[in-house]
C-alpha cells in the first residue's frame with residue numbers, strides 16, 4: 287500500500303528513519319540524489335522513491351471535502367461523468383469513509399487494474415507453492431501471497447507443515463536472510479508493478495556486488511501502463527477521466543500516461559489517496575474534460591513526481607527487459623512483464639528449478655476477470671461475502687488488501703448494487 291509522504295527524522299548512510307506519526311521505521315535512500323532530515327518522502331516497499339518539494343503546500347491546504355463535493359456537483363450539472371480508478375488505495379479511501387454515497391449519482395466509477403496480485407494467473411502461485419516445498423529452499427514473499435488459495439493449499443498452510451517460508455516488507459530484507467543462511471537457496475517471490483521491479487532490481491545489484499550465489503527470484507513483475515492501455519482498447523465503457531497514483535508515476539514521470547490524452551481523449555490526474563486528494567483529482571479531470579484542456583496533471587503534492595525518478599529507471603533498465611505474456615486480465619499484453627536480462631539470469635529461479643504450472647485463471651467460479659475489466663461489480667459474483675470472504679478468500683480480489691472485492695467487502699457498499707457499471 288502506498289502511503290502519504292512521511293517525514294525523514296534521521297539518516298545513517300543509505301538508511302533513513304521515517305516518522306509516520308504513529309511509528310518510526312528504517313527506509314532505504316538509494317533512489318534519491320540527496321536527502322536531509324526534515325524532508326517529506328514518498329515511500330514504497332521501504333524505499334524512498336521521491337522527495338516532496340518543500341515549497342508545495344501540504345494536503346491540508348486543499349478545500350474541505352464538503353466544498354470539493356459541492357464543486358464537483360456544480361460542475362457536472364446533472365451530466366454523467368465516468369472516472370477510471372487505478373489504485374486500490376484510492377478506491378479504499380472513497381469507500382471506507384462512505385464518501386461515495388455523498389457524491390452526485392451521475393459521477394460514475396469503473397475500477398481498473400489496481401492490484402498486481404489480482405492479475406497474476408493461478409499458475410504462478412502454484413509454482414511458488416511447488417518451489418516452497420523444496421527442503422533446500424527458503425521461500426521469501428509478501429503477506430498478500432501467503433494466503434493465496436491454490437488447489438494445493440496456501441503458503442501459510444505449507445509453512446505450518448514445516449516449509450521454510452518468510453514474509454518481508456521489502457525485497458531488500460532478503461539479503462539479511464541470505465547472509466544468515468548460506469547453505470540454503472533463498473528464492474524471492476515478488477508480485478508487483480514497476481516500483482516493485484525497481485526494488486527487486488536494486489536488491490539483486492547489491493547481491494551481485496556482495497558476490498551472493500544462493501539467491502534467486504521467481505517473480506510476477508508487471509508494467510502497469512501496458513495494462514491501462516489494454517484496458518482502454520478493450521473496454522466498452524466511455525472513460526472521461528483517469529486517476530493514477532504516485533507510485534505509478536514515480537518511475538517514468540509525466541510522459542508515461544500521455545497516451546490517455548492523445549489516443550483516448552480522456553483526462554488523467556495523478557493524486558494521493560486521502561479522500562480530499564481523490565476528490566481534488568476528480569475535480570481536475572472534470573475541469574480538463576469540460577475545457578478540452580487535456581494534459582496529464584498532478585495534485586500539488588504529486589508535482590515532484592512529474593519527471594519520474596531517473597535512478598529508478600536506470601536500475602529497471604539495467605536489470606530487466608520486457609516481454610509480452612498472458613495474464614488473468616487479458617489473453618496477451620505486449621511488453622507487460624519484466625524479465626531478468628541475460629547477464630543476470632543466474633538470479634532466475636527457473637534456471638535452477640523446474641516450474642511447470644501454467645493455469646491462466648484465478649480459481650474456478652471466481653469472477654475476478656470480469657470485475658477487473660469493469661463488466662461486473664464484486665457483489666455480482668455469486669461467491670461474494672458467502673463462500674468468499676477476507677478470512678476465507680476464493681480469489682485474489684478478496685485476498686489482497688488492494689483487491690476490489692476486499693475493499694468492497696469492508697465498505698458500506700457491501701450488499702448494494704450501485705449504478706457504477
Ligand code: SF4
Nearest residue numbers: 652653667674681691
Ligand atoms: S468475490 Fe471472491 S470469488 Fe468472487 S470475484 Fe471476488 S475474489 Fe473472485
